[in-house]
Amino acid sequence: xxxxxxxxxxxxxxxxxxxxxxAISTIEDNRPESRELLKSLFNFTGRAQVIGLTGAPGAGxxxxxxxxxxxxxxxxxxxxxIAVDPTSPYTGGAILGDRIRMQSHHxxxxxYIRSMATxxxxxxxxxxxxxxxxVLDAAGKDIVLIETVGVxxxxxDIVRLADVTVVILVPGMGDDVQTIKxxxxxxxxxxxxxxxxxxxADRVEREIRSMxxxxxxxxxxxxxxxxxVASEGRGITELAAAIVNYEQFLQQKDLxxxxxxSSWRERLIEMLRDALLERLLxxxxxEEEIAxxxxxxxxxxxxxxxxxxxxxGSFGGNIxxxxxxxxxxxxxxxx
Amino acid sequence: xxxxxxxxxxxxxxxxxxxxxxAISTIEDNRPESRELLKSLFNFTGRAQVIGLTGAPGAGxxxxxxxxxxxxxxxxxxxxxIAVDPTSPYTGGAILGDRIRMQSHHxxxxxYIRSMATxxxxxxxxxxxxxxxxVLDAAGKDIVLIETVGVxxxxxDIVRLADVTVVILVPGMGDDVQTIKxxxxxxxxxxxxxxxxxxxADRVEREIRSMxxxxxxxxxxxxxxxxxVASEGRGITELAAAIVNYEQFLQQKDLxxxxxxSSWRERLIEMLRDALLERLLxxxxxEEEIAxxxxxxxxxxxxxxxxxxxxxGSFGGNIxxxxxxxxxxxxxxxx
Numbered sequence: 001x002x003x004x005x006x007x008x009x010x011x012x013x014x015x016x017x018x019x020x021x022x023a024i025s026t027i028e029d030n031r032p033e034s035r036e037l038l039k040s041l042f043n044f045t046g047r048a049q050v051i052g053l054t055g056a057p058g059a060g061x062x063x064x065x066x067x068x069x070x071x072x073x074x075x076x077x078x079x080x081x082i083a084v085d086p087t088s089p090y091t092g093g094a095i096l097g098d099r100i101r102m103q104s105h106h107x108x109x110x111x112y113i114r115s116m117a118t119x120x121x122x123x124x125x126x127x128x129x130x131x132x133x134x135v136l137d138a139a140g141k142d143i144v145l146i147e148t149v150g151v152x153x154x155x156x157d158i159v160r161l162a163d164v165t166v167v168i169l170v171p172g173m174g175d176d177v178q179t180i181k182x183x184x185x186x187x188x189x190x191x192x193x194x195x196x197x198x199x200x201a202d203r204v205e206r207e208i209r210s211m212x213x214x215x216x217x218x219x220x221x222x223x224x225x226x227x228x229v230a231s232e233g234r235g236i237t238e239l240a241a242a243i244v245n246y247e248q249f250l251q252q253k254d255l256x257x258x259x260x261x262s263s264w265r266e267r268l269i270e271m272l273r274d275a276l277l278e279r280l281l282x283x284x285x286x287e288e289e290i291a292x293x294x295x296x297x298x299x300x301x302x303x304x305x306x307x308x309x310x311x312x313g314s315f316g317g318n319i320x321x322x323x324x325x326x327x328x329x330x331x332x333x334x335x
Numbered sequence: 336x337x338x339x340x341x342x343x344x345x346x347x348x349x350x351x352x353x354x355x356x357x358a359i360s361t362i363e364d365n366r367p368e369s370r371e372l373l374k375s376l377f378n379f380t381g382r383a384q385v386i387g388l389t390g391a392p393g394a395g396x397x398x399x400x401x402x403x404x405x406x407x408x409x410x411x412x413x414x415x416x417i418a419v420d421p422t423s424p425y426t427g428g429a430i431l432g433d434r435i436r437m438q439s440h441h442x443x444x445x446x447y448i449r450s451m452a453t454x455x456x457x458x459x460x461x462x463x464x465x466x467x468x469x470v471l472d473a474a475g476k477d478i479v480l481i482e483t484v485g486v487x488x489x490x491x492d493i494v495r496l497a498d499v500t501v502v503i504l505v506p507g508m509g510d511d512v513q514t515i516k517x518x519x520x521x522x523x524x525x526x527x528x529x530x531x532x533x534x535x536a537d538r539v540e541r542e543i544r545s546m547x548x549x550x551x552x553x554x555x556x557x558x559x560x561x562x563x564v565a566s567e568g569r570g571i572t573e574l575a576a577a578i579v580n581y582e583q584f585l586q587q588k589d590l591x592x593x594x595x596x597s598s599w600r601e602r603l604i605e606m607l608r609d610a611l612l613e614r615l616l617x618x619x620x621x622e623e624e625i626a627x628x629x630x631x632x633x634x635x636x637x638x639x640x641x642x643x644x645x646x647x648g649s650f651g652g653n654i655x656x657x658x659x660x661x662x663x664x665x666x667x668x669x670x
Contacts, residue, residue, distance in 0.1 A: 042638035265629035275647040276611040294600035303377035312610040
């Protein structure tokens with residue numbers, strides 16, 4: 001490993017805030033050097049507990065995450081927070097305010113907070129977020145909290161990669177429950193009804209219960225429902241306890257590894273998909289060729305379906321398995 | 336072309352409702368036969384005007400789309416509607432109600448309505464929606480309206496592929512504007528302030544104007560702001576006129592083809608990405624191999640970053656350009 005990379009890795013592992021920030025920016029921008037960095041950091045990961053928290057806009061996620069982080073700090077565990085903001089830049093003010101509020105932790109070296117924007121980086125957000133979690137894990141954070149708004153497929157993809165998924169609801173959302181995307185309810189390991197001092201908390205609880213009576217999870221776990229008032233710190237200890245409970249359940253049933261394997265299966269496929277495309281575009285389809293083909297399609301000179309078959313068919317077409325083996329061995333020898 | 340496929344294509348082109356439904360289901364499920372079907376249909380497309388409409392939950396999109404469809408029918412143009420529902424199954428009732436309401440058109444053979452769910456089909460929704468639009472285009476619909484909730488990256492991907500993008504806002508959303516994802520405001524060719532009889536419509540208009548004063552589009556188009564009360568049919572004629580205006584602008588400036596090329600560029604890349612992965616998984620990485628590799632990563636025996644490099648490096652690695660050419664020619668000869 002080059003000595004400057006080694007130095008960078010050392011600084012990250014020591015939890016140096018500026019190095020963490022630099023590492024995550026490198027990942028967010030998907031810069032080439034991020035891959036070597038992640039290779040080096042991966043060896044030092046696997047210790048952190050990754051908790052994903054998601055819910056509709058206005059469910060009070062930031063406040064809840066804030067309070068949960070404080071709870072973990074009281075338990076003397078270090079915390080990294082990744083807050084994914086799919087918010088329009090035009091309402092950026094409120095979000096900035098949130099972040100500034102959360103920076104109240106900042107004097108505490110045991111908490112590191114990082115916002116990640118969803119600036120239309122097609123499909124790359126889940127990748128960037130999980131890679132950022134890898135950095136925080138390698139930096140020795142005991143807990144990594146990933147906070148997203150549960151409205152898009154991206155956000156589902158992010159939280160389902162966590163060890164524990166917490167779905168946050170609030171009473172009185174009415175039709176706004178529609179803003180929670182299909183599939184979000186199903187991925188909850190724990191439900192939180194935040195702002196539970198509001199009217200309608202019992203109704204939300206009944207709705208979750210009746211939903212649960214319809215669908216039994218394959219692991220037989222029944223997600224508990226925790227009522228919180230995050231703004232007053234109420235219910236946070238109970239939430240932390242519920243997370244411990246679920247963890248113990250996973251460990252007893254030998255499910256934690258199973259869950260991690262299943263997450264990595266999905267991530268691996270996503271990583272392969274991105275890397276294959278990158279290679280195809282880099283080696284075969286320079287920008288001007290893509291533009292030419294797109295023009296052919298737009299002007300109906302070619303149909304895109306046949307074109308894709310042809311391009312993909314000619315890529316990596318006639319390698320025998322033996323050749324691949326040879327190359328792989330060569331590669332190992334060179335390394 | 337096999338005669339049953341030919342028959343299917345003929346039925347679709349004749350606008351047969353059952354054939355349309357079957358074709359779109361085939362596409363939604365990404366069944367293998369969908370590709371041959373799309374290849375055949377593509378030759379008959381390019382005539383429809385595709386209009387994407389998006390906005391926050393509760394903005395009254397369905398009602399607006401409904402009214403706009405009626406307006407086009409008054410102009411004796413046929414309409415296909417694709418309604419993308421990212422809604423939780425637990426609130427499916429309301430949505431079903433919506434759809435039933437819209438079926439009021441159903442007696443009119445000039446309107447075809449299809450809901451598409453976002454049942455967590457990773458990344459496939461934009462593909463399925465645009466392919467469904469291809470079917471409706473081939474079926475001779477003059478106008479294809481694509482309606483989505485503007486909350487996720489998926490939804491942005493869908494509407495930006497349209498010829499014209501309409502972003503629907505409502506007064507009094509307050510913080511709920513946050514539910515519109517970053518990037519949505521930027522893709523609007525036309526803004527609609529629906530429910531504009533409510534207090535705050537002028538404020539929303541001022542906000543859009545002040546936003547527009549900050550960012551000038553590269554094509555110099557200033558998206559107009561149309562005020563509607565869709566539930567009473569108010570402002571719909573104005574919206575249809577604004578769409579015509581924008582179309583004429585695109586044609587005058589020779590931008591429509593440019594826009595289509597740019598859409599196809601993105602779609603082509605997405606299609607390549609999916610097809611490459613499909614091929615890699617099919618030829619090299621059977622399910623059990625993926626599972627084994629995921630376990631290796633989860634148990635920290637391998638790092639995923641090196642693994643992906645190795646797999647992708649060995650795929651399509653040592654084919655020379657000449658070989659590719661030969662294969663391509665062979666393929667053409669065989670066909």
